[in-house]
Amino acid sequence: MTGGREQAAGLSRRASLALLGAAMAAPAMAMPMVRAGSAHRFDRAWLEAEAQRLSQAPYTPMPEVPEAWRDLSYDEYRMMWFNPQRSLWSDEDRPFKVDFFHPGLYFPRPVEVNVVENGEAQTLAFDMSLFDRTDGFPDLPVDDTMGYTGLRLRGELEHPEIYTEFAVFQGASYFRAIGAGMTYGLSARGLTINTAAPEGEEFPEFTRFWLEAPAPGDTVQVVHALLDGESCTGVFTFRITPGAATRMSVEVTLFPRVDLAHVGFAPLTSMFLFDQTNRAGHDDFRPAVHDSDGLMIHNGAGELLFRPLKNPAQLEVSSFVDDSPRGFGLMQRARDLSDFEDFEARYDRRPSLWITPGESWGEGSVQLVEIPSELEVYDNIVAYWRPRAGLRAGEVYRYSYDMEWSAEPPRPRDVAPVLNTAIGGNWDRSRTLVSIDFADHPALADEPEAYTSVIRANRGVVSDGVLERNPRTNGLRLTFSPDPEAHPSMELRAQLLREGEPATEVWLYRWSP
Structure with missing residues (x-):
C-alpha cells in the first residue's frame, strides 16, 4: 500500500522536507568529478534503445552503498549536506544550477548522473568534497558502489543572481516541484x-x-531519466520551465517486461489528514491539515468535476471512468494562513498540480486512492490515469503530458469552482448537513432564486437543497441533508445550473455516516 511509503523507503514527509534544507557556503569550484572513460554519445533514440535492451533482460537493481552508510541514523544523516556553492555549473554562466544528495538512511541505492553537451554525455563520480559535514559525522567508507541518490534544480525564480530550488528528483521515481514563493507539498x-x-x-x-547543459539565456532545463523495475523499463524526458508556475512537458516511452493490467500514468501523491469534512476525532489546534484538498477532473465530455479529499476509516478506491480525459489534478484551494494556522508547515503555500494529456489517452479511468492516516507525515492520497487496456509485454508505448505546479492551475471551464465543503450534524444532531460553498464568480452574480440545484445520490435519499448567498465569500452556499438509510455509504453529486446550463463545477463526494 502506498500511504506511508514516502518516496522509495518509507521516509516521512516532514523528515524528507527537512533533508532538503539549505547548505553552508564554501569557495566555488569547477564541475564535479567525471568518471574516467565514461564519455558516450547521447540522444533520446540512444536512450530508448538502451531501455528496450534492458527490458529484454532480467531486472537487476542498482547495487547498494556500503552498510555503514545505510545504517546512518536520521540525526547522523543530517550532519552531512551539499554545499550549493559547489553545485554543477556553479562557476559557469548558465541559468540553472544542480545540487546532489548523498546516499544512506532512506536512500540505500545510488543513481547515475550524466551531463550532456553537444551530443556527448559524461558520468559524474561521487565526490565527497561537494559536501560539508559536522565533526560528529562518522568516518565512512567510499567505494565503487557510491553515488548520488538524487538531484535538486535551482534557478533565478525570485531575484537575479539568487538561485532558489524549484524541483527535486529523489527516491524511486518520485519528484516534486514548486513555483516562486511556494513550499514543497x-x-x-x-x-x-x-x-x-x-x-x-x-x-x-x-x-x-x-542533464542537458543549458546555454546562457535558456529558460528550460531538460532532464532525461531511465526507468527500471521488475515489470517495466522506460524513458522520461522532462522539459522544465520554472517561474511563478513551474511547468513540465513530459515525454514517455515504456517497454513492459510483463503484461501490466494495473498501471498508472502521471501519478500524483499527496497528504490529507482533516478539514471541515472530517474534523471530528482529530484533537488538533489547527482547523485543517493537508497538502491537497480536492481532485479536479476535466473529463472527455467537457464536465469539470471536483471531488473533495477525505481521510477514510478504511482504504477507499474511487474510479472516474472516462474516454480521452482533458485533464486532472490534485488541488490545494485553501490559500489563507487562517485556513491552517500553522506557521511552520505553511500548508497555504503548497502547490496544486494539473495534468494535461498531450494526446488522446483513450478509454480508462482517473483513479483516486485514499488511505487511512493518523499523522500528517505520511502521504495517503494517490491519483493517476489508469488505461483500460493496460500494457502488454514486448510492445512499445508512447504518450506525453504537461504538468503545472502552481497556486492556481488553469481553469478549463469558466464556471464557479467549489471553494469549501463542510459536513456535520445539525443543531440537535438529528441529521447530517452537507454545506458546499461555491466561489464568487460572474456565473453566480444573480440572486439565488435564479439557480437550480441538482443533487443526486446513488442510494439512500437526499433532501432538497437550500441556496443562499455567503456574506463572507460573496459566493453561493448549497446545503442539503443526505440519508443513506440502511446503506454503509453514498455517492453524492451536486451542481448549480442557470437556465439549464452549468454555473458551477460538479461536486462529488463519497459519504459514510
Missing part, C-alpha cells in the same frame, strides 16, 4: 504499478539521469 511519480492492489505495489525507479 505533493509529489509526482513516473509510473505506478498495482497501486492499492492485494498483491502489493511495485515501485520502479529512475536509475540514471542525463
Whole structure:
C-alpha cells in the first residue's frame, strides 16, 4: 500500500522536507568529478534503445552503498549536506544550477548522473568534497558502489543572481516541484504499478539521469531519466520551465517486461489528514491539515468535476471512468494562513498540480486512492490515469503530458469552482448537513432564486437543497441533508445550473455516516 511509503523507503514527509534544507557556503569550484572513460554519445533514440535492451533482460537493481552508510541514523544523516556553492555549473554562466544528495538512511541505492553537451554525455563520480559535514559525522567508507541518490534544480525564480530550488528528483521515481514563493507539498511519480492492489505495489525507479547543459539565456532545463523495475523499463524526458508556475512537458516511452493490467500514468501523491469534512476525532489546534484538498477532473465530455479529499476509516478506491480525459489534478484551494494556522508547515503555500494529456489517452479511468492516516507525515492520497487496456509485454508505448505546479492551475471551464465543503450534524444532531460553498464568480452574480440545484445520490435519499448567498465569500452556499438509510455509504453529486446550463463545477463526494 502506498500511504506511508514516502518516496522509495518509507521516509516521512516532514523528515524528507527537512533533508532538503539549505547548505553552508564554501569557495566555488569547477564541475564535479567525471568518471574516467565514461564519455558516450547521447540522444533520446540512444536512450530508448538502451531501455528496450534492458527490458529484454532480467531486472537487476542498482547495487547498494556500503552498510555503514545505510545504517546512518536520521540525526547522523543530517550532519552531512551539499554545499550549493559547489553545485554543477556553479562557476559557469548558465541559468540553472544542480545540487546532489548523498546516499544512506532512506536512500540505500545510488543513481547515475550524466551531463550532456553537444551530443556527448559524461558520468559524474561521487565526490565527497561537494559536501560539508559536522565533526560528529562518522568516518565512512567510499567505494565503487557510491553515488548520488538524487538531484535538486535551482534557478533565478525570485531575484537575479539568487538561485532558489524549484524541483527535486529523489527516491524511486518520485519528484516534486514548486513555483516562486511556494513550499514543497505533493509529489509526482513516473509510473505506478498495482497501486492499492492485494498483491502489493511495485515501485520502479529512475536509475540514471542525463542533464542537458543549458546555454546562457535558456529558460528550460531538460532532464532525461531511465526507468527500471521488475515489470517495466522506460524513458522520461522532462522539459522544465520554472517561474511563478513551474511547468513540465513530459515525454514517455515504456517497454513492459510483463503484461501490466494495473498501471498508472502521471501519478500524483499527496497528504490529507482533516478539514471541515472530517474534523471530528482529530484533537488538533489547527482547523485543517493537508497538502491537497480536492481532485479536479476535466473529463472527455467537457464536465469539470471536483471531488473533495477525505481521510477514510478504511482504504477507499474511487474510479472516474472516462474516454480521452482533458485533464486532472490534485488541488490545494485553501490559500489563507487562517485556513491552517500553522506557521511552520505553511500548508497555504503548497502547490496544486494539473495534468494535461498531450494526446488522446483513450478509454480508462482517473483513479483516486485514499488511505487511512493518523499523522500528517505520511502521504495517503494517490491519483493517476489508469488505461483500460493496460500494457502488454514486448510492445512499445508512447504518450506525453504537461504538468503545472502552481497556486492556481488553469481553469478549463469558466464556471464557479467549489471553494469549501463542510459536513456535520445539525443543531440537535438529528441529521447530517452537507454545506458546499461555491466561489464568487460572474456565473453566480444573480440572486439565488435564479439557480437550480441538482443533487443526486446513488442510494439512500437526499433532501432538497437550500441556496443562499455567503456574506463572507460573496459566493453561493448549497446545503442539503443526505440519508443513506440502511446503506454503509453514498455517492453524492451536486451542481448549480442557470437556465439549464452549468454555473458551477460538479461536486462529488463519497459519504459514510
